[in-house]
Structure formats: structure tokens, C-alpha cells
Amino acid sequence: MTAEIVVMNTKGIALATDSAVTIAGRKVYNSANKLFELSKHNPVGVMFYESVSLLNVPWETLIKIYRNKLDDHQFDTLNEYVEAFLHFLNENEYKEFMSKSNEENFIRNSLQLNVSGIHSDLSDLSMTLYSEYGELNLQNDIQELYIHHGWNYLRDRIQSLEEKKYIDVFNNSDFNLLIEKYGAEVEELIHKQFENHLLIEEWTEEIKYIVIQALLKDFPNNYYSGIVFAGFGSKEIYPSVITLKVDGKINGKIKYSIMPHQTKSISNSLGASIIPLAQRDMVENFLTGIHIEMQEFVFAGLEREFEGLSHTLTEKLKDSFKEETNLETIEDSITDELLEVYRRFNRALYHYKRKNFIDPIVDIVEALPVEELAEMAEALLSITSLKRKMSISLETVGGPIDVALITKGDGFTWVKRK
Numbered sequence: 001m002t003a004e005i006v007v008m009n010t011k012g013i014a015l016a017t018d019s020a021v022t023i024a025g026r027k028v029y030n031s032a033n034k035l036f037e038l039s040k041h042n043p044v045g046v047m048f049y050e051s052v053s054l055l056n057v058p059w060e061t062l063i064k065i066y067r068n069k070l071d072d073h074q075f076d077t078l079n080e081y082v083e084a085f086l087h088f089l090n091e092n093e094y095k096e097f098m099s100k101s102n103e104e105n106f107i108r109n110s111l112q113l114n115v116s117g118i119h120s121d122l123s124d125l126s127m128t129l130y131s132e133y134g135e136l137n138l139q140n141d142i143q144e145l146y147i148h149h150g151w152n153y154l155r156d157r158i159q160s161l162e163e164k165k166y167i168d169v170f171n172n173s174d175f176n177l178l179i180e181k182y183g184a185e186v187e188e189l190i191h192k193q194f195e196n197h198l199l200i201e202e203w204t205e206e207i208k209y210i211v212i213q214a215l216l217k218d219f220p221n222n223y224y225s226g227i228v229f230a231g232f233g234s235k236e237i238y239p240s241v242i243t244l245k246v247d248g249k250i251n252g253k254i255k256y257s258i259m260p261h262q263t264k265s266i267s268n269s270l271g272a273s274i275i276p277l278a279q280r281d282m283v284e285n286f287l288t289g290i291h292i293e294m295q296e297f298v299f300a301g302l303e304r305e306f307e308g309l310s311h312t313l314t315e316k317l318k319d320s321f322k323e324e325t326n327l328e329t330i331e332d333s334i335t336d337e338l339l340e341v342y343r344r345f346n347r348a349l350y351h352y353k354r355k356n357f358i359d360p361i362v363d364i365v366e367a368l369p370v371e372e373l374a375e376m377a378e379a380l381l382s383i384t385s386l387k388r389k390m391s392i393s394l395e396t397v398g399g400p401i402d403v404a405l406i407t408k409g410d411g412f413t414w415v416k417r418k
Contacts, residue, residue, distance in 0.1 A: 011368075011407065
């Protein structure tokens with residue numbers, strides 16, 4: 001894990017990253033380089049976070065090879081730099097990186113990860129049912145409950161996946177190719193991973209469908225790489241940021257998707273932007289005035305209380321109603337009103353945050369000199385690092401902070417570099 005940030009206005013763009021990299025979820029080193037010039041001759045930079053490599057090749061290596069190939073070539077827009085980099089990942093002369101076996105290993109590892117995820121969910125479901133009903137029901141009765149709830153779980157997963165679009169570069173033809181090539185292997189994985197009491201034979205096809213669809217429609221948490229491109233094309237007067245999720249290669253195509261909320265362009269209508277990346281909670285706390293965990297706790301508590309309140313009110317007031325009154329209708333009406341209260345509160349909180357916290361900060365950023373952008377970026381990362389240092393969890397943000405400025409006139413300039 002890591003923390004990175006982009007702060008930009010019409011004058012330029014500041015990039016900042018910490019130096020922490022987590023190995024196997026247990027060991028943290030504070031010496032990683034994650035911020036680079038994408039071109040020695042043009043005002044474009046790049047950062048990465050989450051996974052530090054693609055198909056076992058470090059991102060630092062890939063970025064520097066591409067930088068040498070790019071040399072002094074210019075593109076009109078930042079988007080063209082991104083497209084050229086993706087083309088390089090798909091079409092280069094390095095046999096180890098481009099090998100078919102490298103791609104197949106990635107696919108097999110991803111399928112194994114997806115099978116393990118479903119196994120874990122169904123195993124948790126089984127244990128929950130036994131803990132709740134084990135003392136009152138026969139084992140066969142609990143197994144019937146497991147079959148019922150397990151089928152509902154699989155059906156919900158399938159419905160959720162069918163409502164999702166394929167990741168940008170894939171389509172149904174890719175799904176059919178994977179089914180044809182890896183379908184039998186996935187079935188073998190399922191039978192090897194699942195204990196007899198967890199796997200109902202009729203579920204095999206559904207699980208296989210979920211596992212392969214998820215490979216083409218989802219990015220696994222903490223396994224993908226975030227790649228952040230920032231700067232100016234030769235025909236762009238204002239800076240832009242384009243952020244990608246990248247995760248391996250399937251059917252000869254790099255698996256990637258643009259992250260819309262972390263992709264912004266400064267314009268006459270958008271004069272400034274602050275984009276936190278990876279571990280964003282403390283920066284968002286600063287920007288919005290409330291920590292995301294606190295906000296989620298408040299809304300979850302309200303939802304819980306409102307769910308029970310309509311029934312409680314109906315029960316307490318039922319003696320006051322006429323005999324012919326339909327209590328179910330009354331309860332539904334109260335529920336609808338409480339839901340509307342919940343929605344109004346949600347909207348009011350959003351507008352309050354924008355008016356009193358987000359907009360005033362963005363207005364100030366819009367007027368800052370570029371040097372102040374760099375100071376702000378470093379300060380916001382320092383807050384995140386301090387928070388992790390003061391918590392009992394693994395210190396996944398830390399080490400020296402690297403900061404760079406990119407302007408149209410001066411290009412990529414290091415402000416602070418370890």
C-alpha cells in the first residue's frame with residue numbers, strides 16, 4: 001500500500017508520493033521509487049501504487065525502458081502518451097515479458113484467486129449457519145439451509161456480474177476463449193479447493209461462470225496496479241491527469257481500465273483539483289471535514305434505527321387506529337417517510353461539505369502559485385503518514401516523500417527527491 005496525491009491548477013501540477021512498499025502483507029520498506037519522469041524532454045510524469053510490477057516485471061523498469069524509447073518524441077495530448085505507453089506494454093521486443101507462458105501464469109493465478117474467494121465466502125456461510133442453528137437442528141437440516149443460502153449467494157453474484165460491463169478491452173469473445181481453454185482447469189480447481197460438504201455438484205457450472213466472468217469484469221483488491229499519468233501534451237495549455245488500473249494480460253491484451261474519478265483535466269470551468277490516490281482517507285477527511293469511516297458509521301446507524309422504527313411506531317400506535325385500518329399499509333407509509341428523511345439528510349450533508357469544506361479549499365488551490373501546490377501536496381501526504389504512524393496497524397505509508405512539479409514552461413522539476 002501507499003499514499004499519493006495530485007494537486008493542480010491552471011498554472012501547473014504537483015505530484016507527491018511516499019516511499020513505503022509492503023512485502024507479503026507483513027514487511028514494509030521505506031525506500032521505493034514510485035514517481036518518475038515519463039519523458040526527459042516533455043512535461044509529463046508518472047506514478048504507480050498498489051502492485052509494484054506487471055507480470056513480474058517492476059514498473060520502474062518498464063517506465064524507464066519506455067522513456068528511453070520515447071526519447072524526444074512529443075504527442076499533442078496527454079491521452080496520446082497514455083495510449084503509446086499501453087501500446088508499448090502490448091507490443092515490445094522483450095520475450096520474457098511478452099511470453100505466452102507469462103500470460104498463462106497470470107490467468108491461472110487469477111482464476112485460482114477467484115475460486116479461493118468463492119470458497120472462502122461459502123465456507124464462512126456454512127460456519128455461520130452451524131453457529132446459529134447447530135444446537136437446535138440436525139446436520140441434514142443445516143445442510144439444506146446451506147444449499148438454499150449458497151444458491152442465493154451464487155445467483156446474486158451472477159446477477160451482479162451480468163449487470164457489469166466488460167473491462168474496456170474485453171468482450172464476450174474473450175469469455176468464450178477462456179471457457180474453451182481454461183474451463184476444464186477451473187472445474188478441476190473447484191473440486192480440488194472445495195470440501196465435499198461445501199460443493200453441490202450442480203453449482204460447478206455457476207462457479208466456473210463467476211470465476212471467468214470476474215476475471216474479465218473485475219480487478220482484485222490490492223493486486224492491481226494504479227498508474228497515474230500527469231502533465232501536458234504539446235497542444236495542451238492546461239494540465240491533465242489520467243489514472244489507470246492495470247492487471248496482467250489476457251488473450252494477448254493488457255488488462256486495464258481508466259479510473260474516471262481519478263482522471264481530470266483543468267479547463268476554464270475546472271480551475272483546480274485535488275486527487276488523493278491509494279490510501280485516501282486522511283486527505284478526504286481534510287477536504288470534506290469528516291472521516292469516511294465516521295460518515296459510514298453515522299449512515300449505517302441511521303439506516304438500522306429507521307428500519308426498526310416504522311414497525312415500533314405502528315405497534316405503539318395501533319390501538320389509536322380504527323379497526324378497519326390496514327396496519328401493514330401504515331407501516332409501509334412510515335417506512336417511506338423515514339427513507340425520505342434519510343435521503344434529505346444525505347443530500348444536506350453533501351451540500352454542507354461542499355459549501356463549507358470542499359469548495360473553499362478548491363478555490364484557494366485555484367489561486368496558489370505552483371510552488372505552493374508542491375508544499376500542499378507534501379503536507380497532505382505527511383498527515384496520512386502521521387496517522388498510520390500513530391495507529392496500531394501496519395505502517396503502510398511512510399518514508400521520505402518525493403515531490404515533483406510539472407509546468408508548461410519548465411517541464412518536470414523535482415522539488416524533493418530522496
